[in-house]
Amino acid sequence: MSDNKKTKQRTLGQYMTTEEVALDMCRYFKTDKASWRVFDPTCGDGVLLEAAARVLLEHGIPINKIHLVGFDIDFEMVEKAKARLKKLGSDESPSIELRHCDTLQVLNGGLFATDELALLSNINIVIGNPPYGKNLEVRFFEACDRYFSGRAELVFLLPISFADAISDTAFTLLKGRPLGVTTGHVIVHHYCGKPYTQKRQKESLDQVDGFRVLSGVKLYAVGDGIPPQTGETLKTKPYSSEEYSPGWLPCLRTGDIKKYSYAKGRLWVKYGDHLAHPKELDRFDGPRLFVRRVPIWADKSLGATFIEEVALCAGDVLVIKHATNDPELLRGLCVFLNSPEVSDYIVEQRPSVGHRDSFPKISAKDLARLFRHRIPAPEALRTLAQDYPQKNDKTN
Ligand SMILES: C[S@@+](CC[C@H](N)C(=O)[O-])C[C@H]1O[C@@H](n2cnc3c(N)ncnc32)[C@H](O)[C@@H]1O
Known part of the structure; x- marks a missing residue:
């Protein structure tokens, strides 16, 4: 991997989900598949969107009824996702909208993001593996929870440390290290808008009793x-x-x-x-x-x-x-x-x-x-x- 790629991997958290884990994540959604309108806020090369589409096809949903939206801050990733999802299309195409943007800015009220926001108006399935570290995983979770409150079901792949920051969400531990990185992972299933608890993170390191x-x-x-x-x-x-x-x-x-x-x-x-x-x-x-x-x-x-x-x-x-x-x-x-x-x-x-x-x-x-x-x-x-x-x- 080139130095530039490594830096991008580190700064943007570009550690891709495996196809197996991606398919596993899709199993957690309870919403009737005929009505899925899927959004990946940090779509990378599109592995999660592809998995969602494959699950829908397996369940007999016609390809022209499949609706996928993906955002990524890295232009190259958006191009990769386009190439990957193109393969899904046969004679009839699914509806695929991929955008190069900063999702946190969009979801937190980006003034010039009207085009992107319009794409999110009828989303009811949010699937994602956001970047980790510096509390980013929590910020993505919070932003999606707030934006899609009351209208979407969310499944995220998150670092095990998420369980330390948030409680009252349902999560399942993944065994071993399926992504090949040292962080353990959890699959989090959440109904956007359902109350959850953010635990206090900061503890002072002052002396206690000397x-x-x-x-x-x-x-x-x-x-x-x-x-x-x-x-x-x-x-x-x-x-x-x-x-x-x-x-x-x-x-x-x-x-x-x-x-x-x-x-x-x-x-x-x-x-x-x-x-x-x-x-x-x-x-x-x-x-x-x-x-x-x-x-x-x-x-x-x-x-x-x-x-x-x-x-x-x-x-x-x-x-x-x-x-x-x-x-x-x-x-x-x-x-x-x-x-x-x-x-x-x-x-x-x-x-x-x-x-x-x-x-x-x-x-x-x-x-x-x-x-x-x-x-x-x-x-x-x-x-x-x-x-x-x-x-x-x-x-x-
Ligand atoms: C862990 S990867 C996951 C990619 C893909 N969803 C997957 O599961 O394999 C995180 C992705 O988030 C993108 N990203 C990082 N910060 C972002 C932001 N603020 N807005 C949108 N995408 C972002 C990175 O470029 C990277 O592709």
Whole structure:
């Protein structure tokens, strides 16, 4: 793929739905097929519109009764969709209207979009796989819900994280990674205008009861660090090694951390400016917890351990420090974090974390939310600290 194509793929979210998933999505609509008037707000190369047409043909709807409308912000995509949907036509043609436009602008009251808006007047089926990230999937969902309120049924293919942002919509998890990308997916079925709940997303990362959640060190990222890292840095990994060298520090990764214990020595790092995200070293010193970002699901435990000696941790591990470096409070918190109650709470708040096919990791925000709403009082933490296994509180 050329660099230009890759950039477009990333900025416009051009990850196409497979034909199989597209056909599957069509099965969710309840509206009588004889009356379908289909709209894809981000039609790409037309795979969803084609799938809708094929389903209608299979159900005996005559081709000249098929009505498809598709918009895409990328002119090339619109041309591809035209070529693809042309193949549907035989002697008689379906009605196909494809436009090159910004759908969010159109749906949110684009002043000069009268032509596009006219095409939407009798739509009752909205099918889509909008771009993801920067809340775009939610913005497309909201815009369609509002514009087609009371008159259309909507089926969207969305990232699993949508389930974290919106509740009271019906969604089905897709198994595995049918689109070949790391994000897990859900198929959302919704009647436009039906009330749904937007969950609060922002959680402040301020200290809660003196606890602070910090991230591990990011070793490699092109362009970061001083001097900026290059592709060569990524390939040769000059600042990390599986062998110890004098002055280098141990660095723990998720796999090195268990419930109440850890093993160091698999990775050594030369700490310095060249690291992708240099952090103040004090987060890796003194009493603290290391918490796996991929919990130990079989145990229903976050997999947290208390640590006191100097050791770094990588980005797949979170660090929890306490303002007064109180080891007892930290041990109590560790027992709390390793309890099933905490895993359940995190998944309840952000269901995608529990979807293991796509390896979503817990974040500092998840812990901040937990702290804000569920953290036991300091006296209770001191009592919990008594359950911290005494002997394991060091390298295993
Ligand atoms: C994930 S792709 C899906 C394409 C196709 N519907 C499919 O399912 O394979 C998202 C599409 O949205 C288009 N897009 C991104 N932002 C848009 C916008 N504001 N208005 C219209 N289309 C947009 C991209 O060009 C891309 O083709």
